[in-house]
Amino acid sequence: MEFPAASALRGRVPWSGLLLAVFLLTFWIPPTAARFAIVSTSAVEGQDVILRLRNTPPNVTRFIWYKGIEMKYHNFIGSRAWNHSEYLTGPEYSGREEINLEGSLIIRNVTVREQGVYIVVAVLSKSPSVRGFGWLRVYRPLNMPTLLASNTTVTENEDAVVMTCHTDKLHQLVIQCYESAAEGEDEAIP
Template identity: 55%
Template sequence: MEFPAASAHRRLVPWLGLLLAVFPSSLTNRIPPTTEQFAIVSTIAAEGQDVILRIRNSPPGALVIWWYRGGVVKYSNLIGYIALGQGDYETGPRNTGRETTLFDGSLMIRHVTPSDEGIYLAVALLPNGQRTRALGSLNVYGPEGVQYT
């Protein structure tokens, strides 16, 4: 069966090729780009080093970032939090005095020890009241590259 708009000699169909060339490109222009996920950059450090657990793809307009030791949000795991834009910083029960939350929301740990190794959780409070979570890990190596577990 022949396409209804086509003539018997196929001379009058230039718009069909144009439509096929333009339509797919107009579709791809309307698909929004994928957004990268809020995350903590997992880090490997030698014992005694100062380390920064950096945040990747911080949510736009985040108001507060809380840092927890372990993968569970509970007060006993709280290292500290910072109110972004204001710079207000408070410590929690898991803060050893070596942890500081930086103005960009990252966590700095001075003179890491084997006990600092593990999972870290950052929670960001967004302007609409929602919260988003990010997980990352810190691995600590001792002398001669020995990893503590």
């Protein structure tokens, strides 16, 4: 025996039921919020860097910055209250860091020592605090190599030339020179 209303609705979906389902799904499933984070940044040693914040929540009362993966006092850089000028510094503060009113961390004359993970905590007025993570990469500048020749005027198959390449000690540079041994063949010079 069949439910009496089932025969009348066979093969069709009642619009009111479908609309109710869409309505409930829309309001019962909260949208995924954009995650609060530090925009990961790359810089060359000696530049000024701004570690900007992405998706900063509303009603922030304080920003707290840490260097490293732990929110411990020995990693504490500084803290800035948003609504007044209270500014605290910690052991990781070198005098070159500044937290601006948007909560971003400015590091002046960045060094390789500052490379790594950073954590920022946004303290909210009426909600739990939120944390954001980001990475700072710092590269050393590359110096242009200098190539010196022992002799610039040579006669083919009679004179020798010694090529010397000077670079900074941090980076290795490999140079290979080739001499034509015969038609169509190249031979590496040791």
